[in-house]
Amino acid sequence: MDADAVVVGSGPNGLVAAVTLARAGRRVLLLEAADRFGGGLRSGELTLPGRVHDLCATVMAMAVASPAMRALDLPGVEFVHPPVPVAHPLDGRPAALVHRDARRTAQGLGRDAGAWLATVGAAAGAGLPLVDLFLKPLGPWRTAGAGARTFAQAARFGLAAALPATTFARRAFSTVEGRALVAGMAAHSVRDLRAPITAGYGLMLASLAHLAGWPLVRGGSQVLADALVAELRSLGGEAVTGHRVRRLSELSAPTVVLDVSPRQFLAMADLPAGYRRRLARFRYGPGVFKMDWALDGPVPWRDPAVAEAGTVHLGGTLEEIALSEAETNAGRHSPRPYVLAVQPYAADPTRGGHTFWAYCHVPAGSDVDMTDAIETQIERYAPGFRDRVLARHTMGPAALEAANPNLVGGDITGGLTSLIQFLRRPVWSPAPWRTPLPGVFLCSASTPPGPSVHGMGGWQAARLALRADPRKS
Template sequence: MADVAVVGAGPNGLAAAVVMARAGLDVHLYEAAATIGGGTRTTELIEPGYFHDVCSAVHPMALASPFFKSFELSQRVDLRVPEIQHGTPLDEGGAALAYQSLERTSAELGVDGPAYRRLMAPLLAHVEGVVDFTSNQLLRVPRDPLAALRFGLATLDQGTPFWGRRFREEAAPALLTGVMAHAVSALPSLSATGAGLLLGVLAHAGGWVVPMGGSAAIAKAMADDLLAHGGTIHTGERVDSLDQVRPAKAILLDVAPPTLARLGGGEVPDRYRRALETFRFGNAACKVDYILSGPVPWSAPGLAKAGTVHVGGSRAAIAEAENLVAMGKHPKDPYVLVSQPSLVDPSRAPAGRNILWTYCHVPAGSDVDMAEAVTARIEQYAPGFRDVVVASKTTTAADLAAYNENYVGGDFSAGLVDMRGLLQRPVVSNAPWRTPMAGVYLCSSSTPPGPGVTGMPGYHAAKYALKDIFQAQVPGLGVGL
């Protein structure tokens, strides 16, 4: 009889399985797809020899997540830090650039450089406390109250309609808004601002790393550790009922709330079932992958060295595009998030060729192909981009939903990222990873701290399962342990 069954081999299910196996338990991990990874898969999506990340591509939390730090991910995976972490091209020419150095970033932001520095420096000085505060359930006393206070004040500063009062020019606010828009939310908002400030300060701390060989390298590192500690991985095996994985003593589910309601069947109490079935999902993404004959011909030279580019123009233009999506519309000039992995990882494509990873936001469930809008938006800031495109492939929001059951409507955040959605994920509780069903835990991104490749939902669920069922503590996770 297995001690532990984990359903779903995304990064959170893998993290949960690693923790439980490290505790000396017999762990079986079940994945419906033919390969593990979930949001961290890499595949030859368009042509042989070109390796594209299916979902996540750049990993701001790879060096900062408490789980990945304990797991010593940087010793297991070759994580490359671009020279420039992210940038935003500007309509008047040039670009706002975020270096790992806060001082250099501020110095190049012109008249608003000192204001940007005053916003980010207190967060950078307390970055470990900021990460701890944002990596757990918000309904807890923070370990570093000063860090939480400074983070809250910065969020209030940039998360309301008064967000422009700190700045006088376009560069600094455009740089910040490009990062805030990762949250797929109306702008300005407190939730998107909090997410953006966290990502922004991490750019100045460890950096936004790109894994050599693709995001699948992160999943492989966790799977290798699980197997090394006696775990078993079952791929191509769909779980349709909790009874299918019983009599495991602990069941940890990397699934969306509606899937948990279905798997639990009659065991799910009515009130909890209502919370699961009415859980709110957000808007979605349309992803466009490219094969290029060379690098993107950005007009602003600095963008050629940026691992991530936020294409959208000014703060007002980015907010307008995101607010149209929030109203259920497809923007003509969308905000486009661009990753350039070939800058640091030549193994992704044959010599002389590049791959490019992009997406724009669209309403939930959309089946609209946004490739032309994305291409035109990039061409606006990189004249001649069309000439270097060799091939492309579109993955609509509807395609994303079909690819991963957790991405309801194409929502890769696995839940609406607003203040209510951060607190009620999927229920308001100081331990939302526990479910009312004995021995059953939820460990997907629909639990705190929410979206992103952090492993933290799996870590938290495993921590409670160890305590509740096995009267054990989280074991050491390092390479030498």
């Protein structure tokens, strides 16, 4: 194919970039090294025949909220919602539940009801314009419904979001339940919860539960990836698997968009010395140890309400989760790790039975088997869980990176989610998706706005590419 644009890598950002370019009239060639498209959107039979497991992303809060993904309107993709987006079991008391409705959630928090509505509820009440603003941190800021009110709401949100999660939780909430919910949400950042802006990660994710829900794609995340590839092909684009690009010199096109990590880019290209030094300073975060199970029935939660949740945060109180994340970020393995679990069957009965997955955070590149630690945390809140296991599958950092080279050292966030790298991702630039090489752009989760299935890195890179070469726009 004589391509106007080549996109390397078919994670959600690469796929969105390819479709965006194709919709603008470009002849697009998408190249993927793996034998299946999707990157973090892949699904497969990891345990038993007929059991559909997602290799990485399952819950799609950002996908339904992102302006890049909202604009796609892909046929064949159905987002399904569990009865409860998130549950947080606790020892000796009912689980804290995050419902789609903010007021119902607040009612379950007792004397913290007002605090939840004033923080998470207020962010959700600001609506999609606030989400759009934060998903486009470097512009353009002209979004539907945005105005002075949105910027004022963003300023109020930012004051809380800049805080460490531990500080925010203790200042804003007084109950064990309220503080635990903040910790469970903020721990998605894979950071020490005493670090700045970890509150922001928690607030945004919690508010999305009210604003958009935490849905799954019916049939598995692969359905979304395949729909994006089908859309690209319907626009005349070509998509090829099993083609690894090792050097940029292999490609011949006016525009090249790379859904790769900075480490890969450094190996692929001859870069100016100054940019190379800046890119080499990019830091990766801790890794994860992921487990998938085929079960003979639902997880036997001690609190039956947890069975209705799509996502379950395991780890106990704010103090326990903060200790676990601090140990991980210090390079140690927590004996009682924070465990993020997903039970897809709560929303999607089409995956061949009761599939269940969970991961805990571990030091980058860890080779420690965390099976017992993860299952012990599950048993803590669901005694008898191990008796339900028909088959299990584990992936440590090395296996995750082998399956997807963007997951350097098992880092699923595309790079350390620190304050510095929120501003410098992967380098400080008003347009960090643009590289010094003419016509070459980066779009992975190592670019703003960072991790999650939102496609914004691909949208931003494609937008810059179209502006640089507008002949067919």
